[in-house]
Amino acid sequence: MKGVLLVNLGSPNSTSVKDVKKYLGEFLMDKRVIDLPYISRFLLVKGIILNTRPKKSAEAYKKIWWKEGSPLIVLSERLLKKVQQETDLPVELAMRYGNPSIKNGIEKLANQGITEILLIPLYPQFAMATTETIVVLANKIVEKHFSHIKLTHLPAFYNNESYIKVLSNSIKKELDILQPEHLLFSYHGVPERHIKKSDITKSHCKIDNSCCNTPSEAHKFCYRHQCYETTKLVAKQLNLKENTFSTSFQSRLGRDPWLQPYTDQTIDKFAKNGIKNLAVVTPAFVSDCLETLEEIGIEAKHSFIQNGGKHFATIPCLNDNNQWAKTLSKWINNWNSKN
Ligand SMILES: C=CC1=C(C)c2cc3[nH]c(cc4nc(cc5[nH]c(cc1n2)c(C)c5CCC(=O)O)C(CCC(=O)O)=C4C)c(C)c3C=C
Ligand SMILES: [Fe+2]
Numbered sequence: 377m378k379g380v381l382l383v384n385l386g387s388p389n390s391t392s393v394k395d396v397k398k399y400l401g402e403f404l405m406d407k408r409v410i411d412l413p414y415i416s417r418f419l420l421v422k423g424i425i426l427n428t429r430p431k432k433s434a435e436a437y438k439k440i441w442w443k444e445g446s447p448l449i450v451l452s453e454r455l456l457k458k459v460q461q462e463t464d465l466p467v468e469l470a471m472r473y474g475n476p477s478i479k480n481g482i483e484k485l486a487n488q489g490i491t492e493i494l495l496i497p498l499y500p501q502f503a504m505a506t507t508e509t510i511v512v513l514a515n516k517i518v519e520k521h522f523s524h525i526k527l528t529h530l531p532a533f534y535n536n537e538s539y540i541k542v543l544s545n546s547i548k549k550e551l552d553i554l555q556p557e558h559l560l561f562s563y564h565g566v567p568e569r570h571i572k573k574s575d576i577t578k579s580h581c582k583i584d585n586s587c588c589n590t591p592s593e594a595h596k597f598c599y600r601h602q603c604y605e606t607t608k609l610v611a612k613q614l615n616l617k618e619n620t621f622s623t624s625f626q627s628r629l630g631r632d633p634w635l636q637p638y639t640d641q642t643i644d645k646f647a648k649n650g651i652k653n654l655a656v657v658t659p660a661f662v663s664d665c666l667e668t669l670e671e672i673g674i675e676a677k678h679s680f681i682q683n684g685g686k687h688f689a690t691i692p693c694l695n696d697n698n699q700w701a702k703t704l705s706k707w708i709n710n711w712n713s714k715n
């Protein structure tokens with residue numbers, strides 16, 4: 377019997393500093409997120425970051441938290457309900473960090489007699505810190521506790537035709553109302569080092585103006601290429617004119633170089649250069665979360681207005697969009713009928 381596990385990133389259990397610290401500890405001690413040797417990672421995370429960040433993050437979470445809980449989790453649950461309505465296979469939801477855990481999700485499926493699981497990391501673009509860490513952990517759990525279960529996973533869907541259509545339609549609906557001068561595609565950043573580590577050719581990714589446009593096997597695992605492709609395909613679908621849209625990377629942490637251009641600097645530059653009406657879409661996230669609602673919806677908006685901008689809009693993520701739920705169900709049903 378077959379079943380499906382949707383996996384998103386996760387959130388703290390509450391906005392208390394204690395819960396945020398616990399969550400950040402699990403998240404940042406993941407060697408695919410902070411990719412330092414164990415001792416250095418331990419000293420950086422436990423000795424430095426966890427002494428200051430949880431208080432600041434807890435304040436940020438308080439600004440966006442809902443009555444029902446973390447937006448990321450509530451929205452993922454709403455999506456799960458809609459997906460379940462469109463498929464006969466049992467579908468469960470898990471988070472890579474925090475609750476409900478991946479082990480808990482697999483256990484729920486196993487208890488229903490499931491012996492084959494389709495794992496769906498809810499990330500359009502591949503990264504070590506997203507798709508890879510979910511697949512590696514889920515496989516470890518299956519090997520250790522559920523060795524009778526066969527696990528397969530859905531690869532990153534950054535250029536999938538149905539995904540691009542659904543994303544484009546959801547953006548178009550907003551653009552028709554907002555009529556912005558410029559549309560910024562802001563993706564979560566990763567350290568440049570992560571891109572080089574994921575380069576299976578070991579020599580392709582230069583992180584320059586051309587590598588991500590030059591066909592290569594490396595692109596199967598290149599987050600930067602996949603982000604630019606999503607932008608390109610959506611822009612094509614929406615007939616966006618050159619210079620009316622661009623791509624940037626947000627949420628950097630620490631002093632190492634992360635993917636550029638940085639979203640905060642890009643938005644300030646737009647405002648200073650006279651752009652008055654800006655819309656921002658965040659396609660690395662399928663659910664609205666701290667990074668879209670607070671970092672973009674509150675912080676970036678404030679900065680844009682302070683620097684002379686007038687209208688700033690954040691386009692919602694796909695969340696529990698009906699067409700998105702139908703697309704996921706279609707992928708699930710295709711997997712079910714093919715295997
Ligand atoms: C595309 C998705 C994501 C990538 C890639 C990613 C990488 C990454 N993130 C950090 C550090 C933090 N991220 C934080 C929050 C956060 N990150 C993502 C997604 C990706 N992260 C989401 C969806 C969220 C929000 C979760 C929520 O509960 O709403 C945070 C915590 C909050 C904060 O203090 O800002 C940190 C820290 C690193 C180091 C990293 C490296 C590749
Ligand atoms: Fe590249």
Ligand SMILES: [Fe+2]
Nearest residue numbers: 564565627667
């Ligand atoms: Fe992050």
